[in-house]
Amino acid sequence: MLDTPTIARRTPALPAGTGGIVSPLPPADRFVLRLRGFSGTAGGFDLSGALNTAHGTPEHFAARLGPDEWLLVLPEGEGAAAQAALEAALAGRFFSLVAVGHRNVGIAVTGPHAADVLNAGIALDLSDAAFPEGSATRTLLGKADVVVVRLGTGFRVECWRSFAPYVSGFLTEVAQEFA
Template identity: 60%
Template sequence: MPEHAAYRSPFIAPASGTGAAGIVPLGPASRHVLRLAPDAAAVAGRAGLFDLSGAINSARGTGERFAARLGPDEWLLVAPDGDGSAGRVAADLGGCFHSLVDVGHRQAAIAVSGAAAPMILNAGVPLDLDERAFPPGSATRTLLAKAEIVLVRWGEGFRVECARSFAPYVHAFLREAAREYGAA
């Protein structure tokens, strides 16, 4: 049975998009915050199916399974729902002092893709999202308007992770920003 069998989408509007941009609420996922001393992470290198070797503000993996390093001792681990990855991480780090907290029910995610994606996000994100400044594999904690988010870039697409309580606001904000590009 999936870890989040009782998952209910926090989004009130359907996915939208055209060739210029797509804003798609993502379904449930396994999400964990890992706190681990940097020297222990360097020794471990991997935990479960996650690569912990990335620099701060980077993500290692794919859009579906990745470890985003958000600080010197903090990673956001995201995997397909119900895959049991947390157990493998805990087993691999059994000899190291660490904290692994399930935040799967706390967060929701939205994919923002297409050529206009950086401009749509920049309507509320105060970072340079040009590919030279925020290349694929980048990840950071930032703000989108008034909501704290984790932003990860994969190719031309972005993944926006936010608190479930902010998900309707973040989704509506992105849809409104996308109207300028004919995507809503």
């Protein structure tokens, strides 16, 4: 049987980047949490807040993408402890916690033209006023399903590993206009 997380970690999904505007993010552990009627903290994640928000740091956050859905991202190697902590904190509730770290990759889009680069393929207003720090959403970039999170100084684009060459290539090509 294949060890999917190990194979995925060894398989490069993204090129080196564009000198600071678009760059691959280091491997991370990721989970999709489905849970109804909960607001608060669990397992080190802040699960409060409105839809399309994210709480945490650029490396460790919970992005609320639906009324009962969160994308949880944390540094690689911390997933097992976080999973145990979440399961303990949510004991007695009906929930689903699925590890998707092997499926997703992260791409950083930073700099003064980061929103412009993303807006070449995303039909949402990503300006500071409309999409401030702490925002998150699932959307389309060109023809690929992505999650865009704004924490810190730039954007984090999460996409499926199979879409990563397309998403990275798209963003890299657009970023060349601003480099």
